[in-house]
Amino acid sequence: MTESNGSLRGGAAETPIASIATMPDWEKRFRAPRTGLPRWAEDAPDRSLFTSSATGTFELYAWDRATGTQRQVTDRPNGTTGGVLSPDGEWIWWFSDTDGDEFGVWVRQPFHGGPDEPAAPGLEPSYPDGLALGRDGTAVIGRSTDKTGSSVHVIRPGHDAVEIYRHQQSAGVGDLSHDGTLIAIEHTEHGDAMHSAVRVVRVDGTAVGELDDTRGGTEELGLSVMGFAPVDGDSRLLVGHQRRGRWEPMLWDAVTGEETPLDIDLPGDLDADWYPDGSALLIVHGYQARSELWRYELGSGELTRLDTPPGTVSGALPRPDGTVEFLWSSAAKPPVVRSTAGHVVLEPPAATHGVTHAPDSVPVTDAWVEGPGGTVHALVQQPAGEGPFPTVFDIHGGPTWHDSDAFAAATAAWVDHGFAVVRVNYRGSTGYGRAWTDALKHRVGLIELEDIAAVREWAVASGLADPERLVLAGGSWGGYLTLLGLGTQPGSWALGLAAVPVADYVTAYHDEMEALKALDRTLLGGTPEEVPERYAASSPLTYVDEVRAPVYISAGVNDPRCPIRQVENYVERLKLRGHPHEVYRYDAGHGSLVTEERIKQLRLEIAFAERYLGRPASDRPASERPASERPGPRG
Template identity: 30%
Template sequence: MSITPQSPASPAPYGAWASPISAALVAAGATPLSSLALGPDGDLYWLAGRASEAGRQTLQRRHGARTDEVTPLPLNVRTRVHEYGGGAYAVHGDTVYFSHFADNRLYCRGGDAEAAPFTAPGRQRFADFVVDAARQRLIAVREQHPDDPASHAQPANALCAVGLPGSAAAGAETVLASGHDFYSSPRLSPDGRMLAWLTWDHPRMPWQGTELWLAAVLEGGTLGTPLCIAGGPQESICQPEWAPDGRLYFVSDRSGFWNLYRHRDAGGPADAICPMEAEFGSPHWTFGNAMYGFASAQEIVCTYIDKGVSRLARLDIAGGRLAAIATPYEEIRELRVGRGRGAGFLALLGGSPTIPLELARIDLSSGELEVLAHSIADTPDLGYLSVPQSISYPSASGRTAHAFFYPPANQDMQAPEDSKPPVIVISHGGPTSMTVNTLKLATQFWTSRGFGVLDVNYGGSTGFGRAYRDALQGQWAIVDVEDCIAGAQYLVQHGMADGERLIIRGGSAGGLTTLCALTFHDVFKLGASYYGVSDLKGLDQDSHKFESHYNEYLIAPAPHADALYQARSPINHTDRLARPMIFFQGLDDKVVPPQQSESMVQALKRRGVPVAYVALEGEGHGFRKAENIIRTLEAELYFYQRMFGLPTAGAHAAVEIHNL
């Protein structure tokens, strides 16, 4: 179903266009899709988000032509290991094992039986499961939190075996490997005799340096002496996988790009399968990511990122040759490869500038593509959609930065001649992340109202190789800010933006970029911070274990960081901030606690700078509830229109603006 035009083109200034893409449509249409898995007989499983159910994640199963919900209300298939989660369930036969978010216990549901917990209540969390059927257990990453949350002690991470329901050790937890700060990606060999996994330790993040370990699984289920077979402080390993013939493959960035390698059983350096300047991996923010799988022992099906855009291909392992698979997608977020019948099939999550993220199945023999699930039910007519331009432009210190520019687009509206649009520059979160050009109604909400949008992959973003990613080392709040400013100036110079109506917005790390751009520079006129970092020192003090040493890479190791924290934290320089801002903050946020936003708001109030603050009960780091998605978008639009003297969307969208 699509939204169709309601009237001929009408004149209205940029930023005040009437649009059928409402905030309610954005919220209702946002059905996050993630975490693909394969079951027997070609069944496909995935998680779907439910904004209308407080952001609950429910497990779906595609069986033949029918889609079933495996985990009805109140079940919420989600884990908070590393706070960002992922890898919250596993499938074996017709049985699923999963983490329930409300109590962090593991549950089992087999066939038509009701889901039931099989681990005891406690302070432990689980993620990244593999079923060890021969030993009647799950192997998982376990994160054990202290009994006294007020102690501020960091949780202990380990690889753990958990006895399956019906076994003699049902629910019992046995530590298999410990001693490192972080564990991920346990992968059992096809014959069940070997286990591979990843580790890393403070102060590294997993995209800086990880180790790949291999150990024999002994007769009693314990592990033999582990051997580190790849990785180190300056090499990032991700996605170890076993081929059908029992060979171990993995992705490494030792060449400067995340490429595919095969472990040599006899020792020696791993074999590079298809060396190229492209990314066959992604940063380990969440568990369970997969960018390749095996069609057979001789062929890999993979997706890789080439200059920020995803490609899909079949890889002949022996010859190292890629053969493109034609798809309509420019982003492929995740894939799984099914074998056994004919040439097999591929399931993926993909999108493009005119296709919102969707779940598709591709027959590897015929190439036939079937869409199984949509993230957006009602897609607007193409006449309301802005198709982005991929641009590269010069930034500071001779760097080239990359971004997607979305010009205003609305077939019903027309701006006055010789006028130029206000432009919203988006600084993505992470900061080790990347923005993609898949259709997002949240972006089209702005472009259909006459705003241009520049979505920036600043230095530090993934998708462009390790050197580009490492441009942010020691330079957070410098390089990202410079690249956002340079992008805005590039648009003004080329006549695509009104230089007096430039806006910057961002969430989390992107919120720091936003605040720094407004505090230390004079290019942007307005800003919006979504749970943004304003106090780097406070971030260190309040951050969870996963990111507790991240600033040592982004800023500097202690004690050298203190002076830089002081210099780069906007909260210390509010005397230099004179631009109106609106802040949005979840009151349950454990990544960027509310006091960071609240301190900034109070400082601006005292200085007489126009400021608005929207605090949301029951929301964490990122907003999941439909009513809050609607509220924040409408408030942000109202704020921009008031500040620029444009007609507002309506009194129902009003937010209190102090000092106005």
């Protein structure tokens, strides 16, 4: 049993960095600088803001396209990713929290450099819940705290912040209209944190219109704000809805009450954004773990596919000249910012360690497996040679998320070390229709694990996976499912690797940020006091004494989503049993933005796996052996 603490300020650099010539490919994939999609000022499109890991930590960068000049905006030990440009491009707003705890204040600095200054004087620290900036300098700020719930504040130039909205249930700022007169708010006043309603109000908070698909039907449907029309005087709001069993856009004018459905004949989920002149929509079509871009003409309804390679578009924005810039990758190819004009838009700033580009990995293949709730889609990557392989079931977080044919440095690292990797889009995942996403209520965790079990059986029967060397792994919700699976399916897994997990559901509920409390009440049907049997059934702590596989846990000590106290409760139970485990605590929140810290954590996980799976089964104690060689329940 091992327990260790790390520090992003020093602990991550304990292992000397190899020279580029001797550095393994898996480390190069992490150290190669990553760059996010540049977002430009609406009225100054030559001024852009993007994130990059060029220094070894993800920070914000300003890019003046007219001169080609780039400069680093933020420089903090634990990194920065939350930034917004004002419409005129004069100011960069960024969110300042403490060591990844997600609790802080907005600050701003001039685009071309200068000291930071408070951007919202008078507002106390909070969790951020959306930000919209107007052309006249108005700022609309969404915020929440555990004590006061969610609120929306308007700050006009030269005036103090004015609260225009407050509710105990979660809510956030969706957008501010082009002329600065209307505000769209997503809210869950009805109590279902998985399905938002949309309210449009004036800047003084008076109501204009409400769109709520949770009312009047047998099923609750969600809405999302995609953005106001980019034209003065146009009050139409682009809204995502689920009325036909998937996410797709429509137009809603809160002033007139008119709703305009959009007939877009594509089979998957549809995200959308406006072209700058308001004449067309950019459609991001996600289907079967891949995505593509289309242009939809609002006047004629014409739909035109844009040229993108097979893989995943992680973000896309239309430019004023009609081209689209997008961040693309595939499982085999690292991310790159491309343009539909045919060129690479942005090369990353020079990297600290001299690694310029990430090596490729292997492509992904698809598996479709019949599960207890329908067909489950899984993505598979495997090393060269013939199976069966030791196999990592890398379970995604969320739960409302999905794995896709996109580049993942950690997945590629496991393949480099001889492991196959299987990623499962279990019930609860997005991308496969509303019914699939909403299926996990009340039997939380257990439903997802049924789907994972079905894919596990397929992987073994197909000859891909070695049944005696199966690793259950994941981060956040994936870490939660890892610990829950080790306890509820103890004969199925040889090892567990859980990062920033929910480990003790009741304590997690009481310690986590308010927005996640609301989500848990929705998923489980109430609080731990109201439905204790559901929390017990879904909590890894309930089954900790059944765990047979060695357990590795990593956790951020400042994590507001999966707080450290509930992890410690689980670890203490492992200690009392004398069960083989290792715990690594680090000085950050829900994951790390520091490259060397991420490498260190993965290196520790790989070493833990090789330490246990690398030994013959006959040399292991009974508690660590595969199910086929363990004693039965009576000994």
